[in-house]
Amino acid sequence: MVFRLHEQEAQALEVDRIYSEHYGRVPNPAERAFWSLQLLDGRSLAQAKEYVQLVNDAVFEIYARQPTYDELKLYTQLLDQGLGI
Known part of the structure; x- marks a missing residue:
């Protein structure tokens, strides 16, 4: 359990880097x-x-805001199914 928590924090830092590079902000x-x-x-x-x-740009274009957790889940499932946004 401790390893998984440590690994999740390491992945969260990767997510921070993605957002910093693409959007100049923290997620x-x-x-x-x-x-x-x-x-x-x-x-x-x-x-x-x-x-x-893809998800952030689509949600911003449609709603002019950052995505919610449920939107992230929905749009990621659509992309995984090859359906696009």
């Missing part, structure tokens, strides 16, 4: 939690970077 708590768990569960860093950009 909101929902974004950080969602993507760090995705990385921990085996999603590649390259795919996470791609999905972060």
Whole structure:
């Protein structure tokens, strides 16, 4: 259990770097939690970077705000199914 918590924090730092590089900001708590768990569960860093950009850009274009946890989950599932956003 301790190892998983440490590993999740390491993945959360990767998520922080993704957001810093793409958006010049830190991720909101929902974004950080969602993507760090995705990385921990085996999603590649390259795919996470791609999905972060696709999902965040789509939600901002549609709603003019950052995505919620549920939106991250929904749009990631759509992308995983090859359906796009």
